[in-house]
Amino acid sequence: MHVPDGFINAPVSAVTGVIAAGAIAVSLRGARRELDERTAPLAGLVAAFIFSVQMLNFPVAAGTSGHLLGGALAAILVGPYTGVLCVSVVLLMQGILFADGGLTALGVNITDMAIVTTVVAYAVFRGLVKVLPRRRSSITAASFVAALLSVPCAALAFTAMYALGGTTDVPVGKVLTAMVGVHVLIGIGEAAITALTVGAVIAVRPDLVYGARGLTAPLKLRVGGELIDAPAAAPAAARSARSTRKVWGIGLITALVLAGFVSFYASASPDGLEKVAHDKGIDAKEQPHHTGDSPLAGYGVKDISDARLSGGVAGLIGVGATVVVGSGVFWAVRRRRAQSPAGPHAEAV
Known part of the structure; x- marks a missing residue:
């Protein structure tokens, strides 16, 4: 759903740019509360994945395909604020390096694919988790x-932006029906x-799953007929750190294989x-x-x-660039939290 330049006019693109910048600023602050020593190294990996x-x-209908947007996945794995940043990093890399998604439409794409998907998905997710059994x-x-x-919901958001600033004269009702119909699939x-x-x-x-925090009850020991929390063992913490590195390594290899090899068969x-843009004429003024x-x-x-080698190498470069930029952003956010005057727990929820 990467919106090219020319689909949405300059005023609406500018407004969405301001919205995107504000959301990123809020997310940078919110991510300081979400990222800890376990999840911070994984956030860059989530962006690369x-x-x-x-x-x-993947094919969804005759002559139409779809791909992951990623807002829900990022929000559930690393938190909603960090999720917005993850998808924004991906969109930035795609726009600059691969000419995918217009640069003047970057605010439109971040608003639609990063903010809307993350907010909607995490709100629905938290609501369901509260009523479903804790397992x-x-x-x-x-x-x-x-x-x-x-x-x-992202398709609805695009339709709303098109209604406000579309550069072609296509009835909004037709855009809405087509966009929502295919994006449900x-x-x-x-x-x-x-x-x-x-x-x-x-x-x-x-x-390591942000959305599953609190799912597992702490280990209890019975002492003198009373249950008390079992103390955390230092060796277990060391094993946890090694396991995190193992998960990071497996995740990175998976991302490289998907982008470098499996993508050829997409x-x-x-x-x-x-x-929809081609069928309805939305792309008439694409730049x-x-x-x-x-x-x-x-x-x-x-x-x-x-073609196979060209696409594979491009995919490997993209994963590498995304994990480097993403990890750098989240390392800086985590370091800012650690260096805050009141310490790493100053902004605890």
Whole structure:
């Protein structure tokens, strides 16, 4: 659902740019409360994983494909504020390096794909978790529903922005029907990917899933007929740190394999927005991308003629760049928290 330059006029693009900048500023502050010594190193990995899975377009209807938006996945794994930052980093890398999503439309894309999906998904997720039984399967089920609903909500948000600032004269009702219809189908794929990923992490390290915090009761010991909390053992903490590094390594390898190899087999059909834009004429005033002549534009390396190799190398570069930039951002946020005057617990919820 990457919106190119020219779909939305300058005033609305500017307003969404201000909204996106404000949301990022709020998220940088909120992420200081979400990130700790376990999750901070994983936040950059989550951004890289979202980048890699977004390269895997899956067919949803005749001549139409979809891809992960990632807001629900990021919010549940690392928290809603950090989730907004994760998806924003991905969108920035895609726009600058791969000419995917207009640069003047960056505010539109961040508002739609980072803010709307994350806020909607996490609100739905928290609501479901409160009423479902406190077990791991409930987290996975809530993840599925939250991701499913987040995608058509993003389609609704785009339609609203188009109604306010669309550059073509297409009836809003037609845009709404087409966008929501195809993105409900894409939402099913989003939900499946999100639930499978969250379920896989919970099965290995539930303590690393932000949305599952508090799911596991602390270990109790019976002393003198009374139950007391078992003390945390130092060796266990050391094992936890090593396990976190192991999860990080496995996650990075998975992202590299998906972007560098599996992406070659992704659907070549246009995604939901591209298909609707072409069929309804929304793209009549689309403008060339500002970095359309970059060496990686279109997710390929310009000087490599072999399509499989070109796309694979571009995917590897994208994952590497995203994990470096994302990790740098989250390391800085975590360091800012640690250096706050009142210490790392100054902003505890």
